[in-house]
Amino acid sequence: MTEQVTPYLDTCTTCKGTGKFQAFGRQTVKLPxxxxxxxTGQRYYKQSREQRAKRSAAIKEREEAGKRAEVEWMEAQKQSAFRTFEAAHPDIAQWWTSSPLKSAATLRGEATAHGNLTEAQVQMARRCIENEAAMILKAEGSHRRIDVDAWHIADRLQREPVAQVGSFTFRSADDTSQNPGAIYAIHTETDQYLGKIVLERIFLPLVVSDYPNELLAELVDLLT
Structure with missing residues (x-):
């Protein structure tokens, strides 16, 4: 014997109790x-209003859970692809982990967001690596050391990943870099590396043909 279901009389959800219906297309068509x-503005339902609301909420929660699961899966896929990319390009992975330049952080952000870099971006990264290596090699032959007071910079970098002061950007060296604990000084406008601060001294390249003397003077004046 089939169980008898008691219908529930409630406001019609189609017309919201008005008894009228409008179909929207290119023109509004008013049906009688x-x-x-x-x-009548009312109709019978198999479930009460509370039961229907609960069912709708459950359906919505399942849909949102499905969307969250999809987002988490896509994020996991991107992270896996990013790790695979770094394993296949160890030179680039090492560069953007230790380099103080903005281009390294930008390209790493692109790879993190998409899981990898395009071939053009890979070539760009390798050109940046070559240019940075040449710049460091040029400066390594000799350098000058200037005593500085960089406590205010170091204090800001304890709270912020990057400190911008005047015309310069300061970044802390990564713990896995060749200069852990150092602070890199970069000219903000040109993204040129100017020197590093280690143990309250700033090391500036002696060969400064690539940098205007007034730029280095401004940096030293800021820190002394």
Whole structure:
């Protein structure tokens, strides 16, 4: 014997109790009455309003859970692809981990967001590596050391990943870099590396043909 279901009389959800129905297309068409409640503004449902609301909430929660799961899966896929990319390009992975230049952080952000770099971006990264290596090699032959007071910079870098002061950007060296604990000084506008601060001294390249003397003077004046 089939169980008898008691219907629930409630406001029609199609016309919201008005008894009228409008179909929207290129032009609004007004029908004589709502086709679901036959113009009465009320209709019978198999479930009460509370039961229908609970069912709708459960469906919405399942849909949102599915979307969250999809986002988490896509994020996991990107992270896996990023690790695979770094394993296949160890030179680039080492560069953007230790380099103080903005281009390294930018390209790493691109790879993190998409899981890898395009071939053009890979070539760009390798050109940056070559240019940075040449710049460091040029400066390594000899350098000058200037005593500085960089406590205010170091204090800001304890709270912020980057400190911008005047015309310069300061970044802390990564713990896995060749200069852990150092602070890199970079000219903000040109993204040129100017020197590093280690143990309250700033090391500046003696060969400064690539940098305007007034730029280095401004940096030293800021820190002394």
């Amino acid at each position: 009455h709502c086709k679901d409640c036959n113009g």
